[in-house]
Amino acid sequence: MKSTEFSSSGLSEGSRVFLADCALIAVENVKVGDILLSADGNTSEVEGIRECIGKSVNVTQLSKHDTERAESMPFGLTEICISENQLLMFSTKQRVKTLKKKEKTIVEVTEVSKNALNGKVSMPRTGSKVFNKNASVTEIKEHIRRKTSESSDGKFRLHCSVKDLESLNKELRIASRLLLCPISLEIPVLEPWLEMFFSEKVTAQQIEAMAWLLGFWIGDGHKRGATFSLHSEDTDVNEMLRNSAALLNMKLTIKRRGDGGFFAVGTLHTLDGSWNKNSPLTTALKDLRFYMNGKRDDKKNVPDFMRTETRTVRECFMAGLIDSDGCSRNDHGTVKVKIPTAFPPIRDGILFIGRSLGLNITVTFEPERQRENFHQSDTWIFHLLLGANKEIFWSILNRCSCERKRSPPIIGPSKALADMPATHHTESTENGFNMMPITFKFSDSGTKRLFDIFLKDASASYITEQQLICFSASHGGGLVESSDIPSESFIAEEKNFCFSCSRAKDSSFEDVPWAVEYTWCSQCRKRYQITGAICLNPKCRKIPSENEIEKMRNKNFSRLCCLECNHGTKLEKRKVQEPVVSKFPERRCHSCSASTTVRWLKLPWDKKSTLRICRSCSHKFNMTNQRCLNSECCKLFGKNELKELVANSLSEIDDQNECLPCPRCQMPTTIKRA
Known part of the structure; x- marks a missing residue:
């Protein structure tokens, strides 16, 4: 149904939503009777569609990327254009603050208004209560207990539009997050394929073994087939490869290459000695499109069905990829997994599998450049972090074969292991996933063609391609998942x-x-x-x-x-915490001469050199890629230094291709005026 009326809600033309089978469809092609995927993994039937003209806003995930050098928005950020009245799901953290003023105690706690006026949703607000100087500590704590018991898991979840968020004060707006939904729908593909290939029922161990092999092949496999690049002394990984192959009726042969090094090549053969003929791995790569076009020697690819595979298959696949190309570490108390890739299909696969599992993902881009002895292609570096789904994160690491990846090495002074799962009291949703909160901003996008989706169940939801949770145009909005009024027995329990x-x-x-x-x-x-x-x-x-x-x-x-x-x-009596000292006291940064750093790094332009730079100087060089060419000076330039140097030299140099002099030693640098 078409209309020139302004829309009450809706998605902009070109936005895509998930059907019940997890296929994506443009919102303008959705028809009455279509079955959409809902946030809880169930289905929602479309009852009506309304095409309208309305005011729209761009909702964009915030990031800490440096966008000054980027030609476009950093890869992997969530962005969508919707109606300013489209209902989404947000989360606002409950804030508790105690102030002392003129012998009085003021307790501020985030609460929800009891009545919604003029049809507006009940939005959180900051409530305060003043206690005089005679008030006891017990009385103040009793008030905090009752107020904080009204929230669910310390947060208020809202079904509202971005326009409604304008009513929040500054503190609550900062504490608000847009919620993304992991893909809880599971459509097994690997298991039926294995049963078809072996003509018999397969075990859970065989499924996990194949999923790990596929992930490991994406990282270290050869396009020719069931062959891998290995480290001959990496016994944990090699043994995992051998055992996984054995479960699928294959055997591993490892041969060293080169003179005295650790480089080796591992090949999987079937029990009759063939390499790729009738090989379970090679056949799976072709049939399931881990080859781009399903043909051997094609480009590597991560097929779309992996985002809706069973959770076990997704976790084992990521574990195999981490065993091949990834590394994990505990960096000052924050556990993270790093996976670099130079191939866009693999880049897209890491992003959508990680997001489907509800993991926090950051992406850094390193542009193409010439390094000593090799040419580096455009590279995307992923960091996977715990986020709201800690159990899934640790389950992936625990499936890795490499011990140093299961137990991340500690870099710098580690905080109490707040990220470790053993002592946490987590609360998962019914399907085992928690929503992913992200920081966001919204900006006016003018008047656009919008499409309202009316669902048969007015309280139901559907999911966009970006995994945003949207609600039916007939949904009334409001507060969800707040606790009931706590009982006296609940308040009395210290635990x-x-x-x-x-x-x-x-x-x-x-x-x-x-x-x-x-x-x-x-x-x-x-x-x-x-x-x-x-x-x-x-x-x-x-x-x-x-x-x-x-x-x-x-x-x-x-x-x-x-x-x-x-x-x-x-x-508590404690020793004064001293700054982290290098294991090599005599070592100094080749650029700034610092003697201490969290981590010493090799020279980016000469990896074979024994000289090292501190992490601060390494960060400078990664941001600008500019340095002094004098080997004794080796000054590295940060963003602000680079801008200032270029600005001060505009009137001094006529030749635009001439290198600017270093302000420290007056020798040439890699910086050109052009």
Whole structure:
């Protein structure tokens, strides 16, 4: 149905949504009776479509990428054009803040208005309550307990439009996230194919073995077929390759190549000795389109069906890819997995499989350039992080064969292992996935052709190509997933609240190390890691900040007294944390002469050199790729230095192709005026 009326909601022309079988269809081609995929993995039937002209906005995921040098938006960011009134799903974190003013205590807690006026949804707001100086600590904590118990997992989830978010104050808008939906639908493809190939029922171990082999082949496999590039001394990976092949009636032969090095080639043969003929792996690569066009020697490809494969197959595939091309590390307490690739089909596959599993993904782009002894193509570097689905992240790592990837090496001073799964109290959805929160911005996109989708069930949802959760045009909007009014017995239970600040328990809580029957929130935990101080009053247990400890010392240096209840405060004796010192004390950065750094790195332009640069200088060079050509100076230029140098030299040099002099040694640099 067409109309020139302004739309109440809808998606812009060209946007695509998922059908029930996970195929994508343009919104303008959706018809009445079509079955769409919903956020909970079920289906939603289309009851009506309305084509309208309306005001639209661009919703774009925020990033920390440097876009000054990029020709377009960084790869992998979520972006979509929708009606300013289209209902999406957002999450706003509940904020608790305690202030002291003129002998009064003000407690600010995010809450939801009880009544929605003029048909508007109930939006979160900051509520405050003032306690006089005679109020007890117990009374203040009782108030915090009741208010924080109204949220679900410490957050309020909203079905509203981006226009509705304008009513939020600055703090709540910053605390709001757009929710993306992992793909919970599972359509097995690999298992039926294996049963067809072997003409018998296959085991779970065989399915996992083939999924791992496919991921490992995408990374280290040869396009010729069942052959891999290996490290001859990487026994963990080689043994996994051997065992996986054996489960599929293949045997591994490893032969070293080169003179005295570790490079080796592994080949999988069938039990009758053939290489690619009747090979389960090679046949799977062709039939399932891991070859681009289904023919041997074609480009590698990650087929679209992998985003809806079973969770086990997706996890094993990613584990194989990490074993071949990836690495993991615990960088200052943050566990991450790095996977570089120079091939767009593999790049797209890593992104959509990672997103389908609900993982946080960042992408860095390194442009094509000539390095010493080799030419580097355009490279996309992925970092997979825990995000909201920690169990899935750790399940992937645990499926890796390489020990150093299952147990990431620690770089720099590691915080308490907040990322480790053992002590977390997580809450998963019914299908095992949690929504992915992302930061976002929206901007006016003018008047556009929009398409409203009316679903048979007005409260149902559908998913866009970007995995945004959209709701039917007939949906009323409102607050979802807030807790019921807590009972008195719930309020009285200590285990339901933070050991220190008394906010209600959520998925970020961890066990208190010295009192495992209690848990504490992430804020109190991090504050204690910094100060090591806690009030000894069992009714208070306040963990002071560094500024509060300074106030205590100014008030009474000999005995620290809690600012809340005036009881004694225990201060843990700790050694002063010294800066990280290199394992090689005599080493200095070849560019800035720094003697300490979190990590020493090779010279990007000469990997064989024994000289090293600090991480700060490496970051500068990665941003600009500019340096001084004097080997004794070797100054590396950051963005701001480069801009200033070019601006100051515009009037001094006539030849645009001449290299600019280094401001430190006056020798030529790689920077040209042009």
